[in-house]
Amino acid sequence: MKAVLEAVQLRKSFGVTEALRGADLSVHAGEVMAVMGPSGSGKSTLLHCMAAILRPDAGSVVFDGRRIDALGDRQRTQLRRGAFGFVFQFGQLVPELTAIENVATPLLLAGQRRRTAIAAAQGWFDRLGLAGLQGRLPGELSGGQAQRVAVARALIGRPRVVFADEPTGALDTAAGDDVMELLVDAVRQQDAAVIVVTHEPRVAAFADRTVLVQDGAVDDGAIEVGAGAAG
Amino acid sequence: MNATLWLGRRFALLGDRAARTRTILNAIGVAVGVALVLLTLTALPSLSGRDHRSAWHATSAATPTSAADRALWLATPDHFLGQDLFVVQVAALGPRPPVPPGLARLPGPGDVVVSPALRDLIAATPYDALGARFPGTAGSVLGPAGLAYPEELVAIVGRTPEQLRAVGASEVSGIAASAPGALDVPVVRVLLTIGAIGLLVPVIVFIATAARVSAARREQRYAALRLVGGTRGQVAVMAAVETSIGAIGGTALGWLAYQAARPVVARTFTFDGAHFMSADVHAPTVPQILVLLGVPLLCAAATVVSLRAAQVTPLGVTRRARTRRPGWWRLTPVAAGVAGLVTIASTDLTDTTRSSVTTAQLLIGGTFGSLLLGLILAGPLLCSLVARALSRFSRRLPELMAARRIAADPYTTFRAVSGVAVAALVATMFAGSAAGVGANLDRPDQDALRADAVEILLDGHPDVPLLAALAATPDVLRTVVARQDPAAPDAIAVSCPDLAAAVNIACPGPPSAFGRIPPGLGGIRRLDPPDLALPVHAIYVVTGDSSLTTEEVRTLAARLAPGAPVSTGRDLVELDRRQLTELEAGLQAGLIFVLLVAAASITLGVVAGLLDRRRPFALLRATGIQLRELRRMVLLETALPLAVTGVFGIALGLATSAAVASAGSQRWTLPGPGFAVSVVAGLLLTLGVSATALPLLKTATEPNSVRFE
Numbered sequence: 001m002k003a004v005l006e007a008v009q010l011r012k013s014f015g016v017t018e019a020l021r022g023a024d025l026s027v028h029a030g031e032v033m034a035v036m037g038p039s040g041s042g043k044s045t046l047l048h049c050m051a052a053i054l055r056p057d058a059g060s061v062v063f064d065g066r067r068i069d070a071l072g073d074r075q076r077t078q079l080r081r082g083a084f085g086f087v088f089q090f091g092q093l094v095p096e097l098t099a100i101e102n103v104a105t106p107l108l109l110a111g112q113r114r115r116t117a118i119a120a121a122q123g124w125f126d127r128l129g130l131a132g133l134q135g136r137l138p139g140e141l142s143g144g145q146a147q148r149v150a151v152a153r154a155l156i157g158r159p160r161v162v163f164a165d166e167p168t169g170a171l172d173t174a175a176g177d178d179v180m181e182l183l184v185d186a187v188r189q190q191d192a193a194v195i196v197v198t199h200e201p202r203v204a205a206f207a208d209r210t211v212l213v214q215d216g217a218v219d220d221g222a223i224e225v226g227a228g229a230a231g
Numbered sequence: 232m233n234a235t236l237w238l239g240r241r242f243a244l245l246g247d248r249a250a251r252t253r254t255i256l257n258a259i260g261v262a263v264g265v266a267l268v269l270l271t272l273t274a275l276p277s278l279s280g281r282d283h284r285s286a287w288h289a290t291s292a293a294t295p296t297s298a299a300d301r302a303l304w305l306a307t308p309d310h311f312l313g314q315d316l317f318v319v320q321v322a323a324l325g326p327r328p329p330v331p332p333g334l335a336r337l338p339g340p341g342d343v344v345v346s347p348a349l350r351d352l353i354a355a356t357p358y359d360a361l362g363a364r365f366p367g368t369a370g371s372v373l374g375p376a377g378l379a380y381p382e383e384l385v386a387i388v389g390r391t392p393e394q395l396r397a398v399g400a401s402e403v404s405g406i407a408a409s410a411p412g413a414l415d416v417p418v419v420r421v422l423l424t425i426g427a428i429g430l431l432v433p434v435i436v437f438i439a440t441a442a443r444v445s446a447a448r449r450e451q452r453y454a455a456l457r458l459v460g461g462t463r464g465q466v467a468v469m470a471a472v473e474t475s476i477g478a479i480g481g482t483a484l485g486w487l488a489y490q491a492a493r494p495v496v497a498r499t500f501t502f503d504g505a506h507f508m509s510a511d512v513h514a515p516t517v518p519q520i521l522v523l524l525g526v527p528l529l530c531a532a533a534t535v536v537s538l539r540a541a542q543v544t545p546l547g548v549t550r551r552a553r554t555r556r557p558g559w560w561r562l563t564p565v566a567a568g569v570a571g572l573v574t575i576a577s578t579d580l581t582d583t584t585r586s587s588v589t590t591a592q593l594l595i596g597g598t599f600g601s602l603l604l605g606l607i608l609a610g611p612l613l614c615s616l617v618a619r620a621l622s623r624f625s626r627r628l629p630e631l632m633a634a635r636r637i638a639a640d641p642y643t644t645f646r647a648v649s650g651v652a653v654a655a656l657v658a659t660m661f662a663g664s665a666a667g668v669g670a671n672l673d674r675p676d677q678d679a680l681r682a683d684a685v686e687i688l689l690d691g692h693p694d695v696p697l698l699a700a701l702a703a704t705p706d707v708l709r710t711v712v713a714r715q716d717p718a719a720p721d722a723i724a725v726s727c728p729d730l731a732a733a734v735n736i737a738c739p740g741p742p743s744a745f746g747r748i749p750p751g752l753g754g755i756r757r758l759d760p761p762d763l764a765l766p767v768h769a770i771y772v773v774t775g776d777s778s779l780t781t782e783e784v785r786t787l788a789a790r791l792a793p794g795a796p797v798s799t800g801r802d803l804v805e806l807d808r809r810q811l812t813e814l815e816a817g818l819q820a821g822l823i824f825v826l827l828v829a830a831a832s833i834t835l836g837v838v839a840g841l842l843d844r845r846r847p848f849a850l851l852r853a854t855g856i857q858l859r860e861l862r863r864m865v866l867l868e869t870a871l872p873l874a875v876t877g878v879f880g881i882a883l884g885l886a887t888s889a890a891v892a893s894a895g896s897q898r899w900t901l902p903g904p905g906f907a908v909s910v911v912a913g914l915l916l917t918l919g920v921s922a923t924a925l926p927l928l929k930t931a932t933e934p935n936s937v938r939f940e
Contacts, residue, residue, distance in 0.1 A: 053458070073462075073463060074462055074463075077457070077460055077461070077462045077463075078460070080458065080460045081459065081460020081461075086458055086459065088458075092458060093455065094452050094455050094456065095249075095250075095448075095452065096241065096242050096245075096250045096452065097238075097241065101241070105238075105459055106459045106460050108234035108237070108238065109234065109235070109456070109459065109460050109461050109462075109465060110460065111234065112234070113234075114237060153459065
């Protein structure tokens with residue numbers, strides 16, 4: 001099967017610190033992949049480079065047969081808006097917008113009419129068990145509810161790849177499992193790929209495949225096939 | 232509506248409480264700033280409006296024709312107890328003579344038209360001291376169109392043509408519509424411009440600070456939008472729309488506040504001893520439109536620029552901190568300004584030839600510009616140097632942290648206090664000049680009229696009745712007659728000891744000219760005893776300290792030698808004193824205004840800094856730093872740059888006033904203790920007001936602030 005997203009020999013430094021030292025990784029459509037590793041190993045940097053957030057110093061990132069690592073800011077922004085979705089640990093919801101407006105944001109930014117975007121967002125509230133919370137501000141939501149809103153926002157644009165960086169890091173176990181279940185179910189229905197960066201084995205257990213990042217490179221020897229708990 | 236625009240509007244108006252508070256704070260800041268800018272812009276129109284209103288006073292035979300018939304016109308500037316009094320005697324020479332503004336027709340012989348203030352003054356003053364100057368029937372009152380300012384004293388006295396021809400009145404065929412005024416004096420324009428800069432810089436800093444309240448939180452939000460696909464352009468548009476909404480609301484509020492304040496300003500502020508007509512207190516239309524359109528644009532631009540300065544990435548915000556230390560080159564403009572001061576000090580500003588005036592204007596303007604630019608450029612360098620010194624010698628954590636923070640970004644640190652530094656420069660410059668003027672006033676002017684003497688320039692007016700009347704006036708101490716030889720019109724003949732009773736001269740004087748002498752006299756030739764056959768040129772009357780006697784002498788002169796110019800030593804001294812008092816009062820008001828704006832600005836800056844750093848502060852508290860130590864740190868971050876750059880501005884202001892005093896051959900002294908107390912109290916007050924933001928530190932750094940969400 002052909003990879004939907006592939007990173008080849010990625011290198012990335014921040015000043016004198018080498019975060020990535022030739023990392024290779026690929027993910028296929030419909031695949032849920034967990035990226036684990038100790039703190040400072042470079043797993044988040046790898047995710048950010050593959051998600052067109054950071055530009056690698058060397059190596060390539062290929063999405064759907066097209067190199068995206070050297071694209072300009074505008075094209076990378078278009079990719080993030082249309083082809084990718086994001087669920088991070090925190091700092092992702094806009095505090096001034098209601099939950100439903102947060103979910104509709106990618107469509108609004110893409111130029112859709114507000115009524116259409118809000119209507120599209122409405123469907124996700126029922127689907128993710130958020131009914132009744134549409135008008136709440138992020139500050140009025142619990143951590144689990146906020147993450148489910150973030151999942152809805154990540155999926156509303158029907159992305160090809162969803163990037164999740166410690167999506168359950170700020171949640172208790174039950175809420176974390178709940179969010180992961182919703183996320184994995186939803187992306188499978190859309191045949192999207194998911195890359196989850198986590199240090200929690202419970203979260204990795206939801207993945208089809210788990211890879212280990214160590215010292216800025218993907219440790220091939222440590223690759224294991226996950227149980228695919230949700231699948 | 233475009234979604235980007237909608238989101239911008241949404242963030243400004245319909246966000247959470249914090250967003251609304253931020254918008255309201257921005258709007259209030261902009262409103263205060265706009266009102267102050269517009270009121271500052273009223274200064275020139277107020278003065279030029281007054282000049283324009285009083286232009287008719289300059290009517291003369293040379294005034295262009297505007298009426299079908301002619302009139303006889305004799306204008307006499309007069310005074311009453313230190314107040315200017317304009318008296319014009321008129322006689323129509325036909326049915327349609329020129330008529331001054333504020334009148335429906337010229338008063339006929341025996342009719343007197345007075346301004347409302349003069350009407351009230353006459354009613355409240357003994358007749359011999361004032362009312363007797365305007366013989367006739369007091370009829371109508373001069374309308375507002377004929378008044379330069381509300382309390383102006385004006386009398387238009389109707390006479391017969393024969394009466395006026397006898398005293399040499401001019402024939403006029405029109406009323407002057409323009410005349411040189413205060414604003415035509417280049418130095419006044421330069422000084423007003425400098426004053427306006429001193430007032431406007433703190434206001435602009437205030438507006439910019441208001442626009443940046445909670446900037447960090449806003450930038451975080453835009454980072455979140457960048458993550459989900461917002462382009463840099465979309466984010467810039469949203470930020471611009473968000474800020475513009477607060478700014479537009481604030482601008483509208485500011486304009487309303489300006490309109491409401493106009494009559495208050497007209498009633499409150501004085502120039503040359505007089506208030507302003509409300510209609511004259513208005514900002515010119517074009518600058519007003521520029522401010523109303525420009526301020527929201529400026530705020531939007533400031534927000535977009537600050538977003539550019541912060542790298543808003545999908546992962547958050549990294550501020551592009553200018554890590555480069557401010558270089559020594561920043562002292563170059565100050566050095567150029569100091570060189571300019573040295574040049575000014577060696578220039579003769581009393582030379583009033585056109586080329587000299589232009590050179591002096593360029594020199595003063597260029598030097599002040601260099602000093603101002605130098606202060607703004609050198610400010611960050613000074614902050615950096617002091618912070619580095621403090622970090623080297625500090626022993627306690629709050630001092631060290633404050634020093635490190637200032638040293639890390641001395642540019643932002645200085646920006647917060649730059650308004651105070653500029654105001655300190657301008658205020659000290661004016662205060663130094665005022666102190667010098669005061670010192671010169673206290674020194675008796677050689678060859679000037681004594682304060683208790685009245686000079687009546689007769690030159691052709693009958694002298695006998697006046698001398699007889701003066702002799703019969705009980706409170707007149709002495710009368711000195713100066714005669715003139717028609718063959719030598721540039722000299723007068725007078726006994727030196729007699730003249731010394733009325734004029735500050737030493738006797739025996741030089742045998743010919745005494746140099747600068749009372750107004751109207753070109754030179755004095757001493758003749759002891761004077762030739763009594765020569766016609767009388769002037770009468771000097773020594774009245775003692777009684778102001779009322781002086782006014783009675785004036786009244787006698789007006790009655791018995793109508794049109795003869797009368798002046799007193801007190802007039803000149805009082806005019807100077809009045810202007811000095813006004814300068815000092817204006818300075819105080821300007822200083823209070825600037826310090827209040829600066830205090831508000833710094834307070835906003837402290838609030839914004841606390842809100843932006845609530846997490847790091849909360850973490851510091853969580854790790855054991857006490858609240859009072861954080862407070863000391865925050866206060867030090869403000870007090871240190873405030874003191875350093877304020878002292879620098881004061882030093883430059885003192886140097887400027889000393890140089891200008893030297894160039895004008897004036898004595899210079901340090902501003903009095905009152906000014907020093909005002910400055911220190913003002914700076915402490917500024918710091919005190921900004922300290923009112925400190926209670927926020929407690930709530931903003933509660934332990935739950937260490938949480939990310």
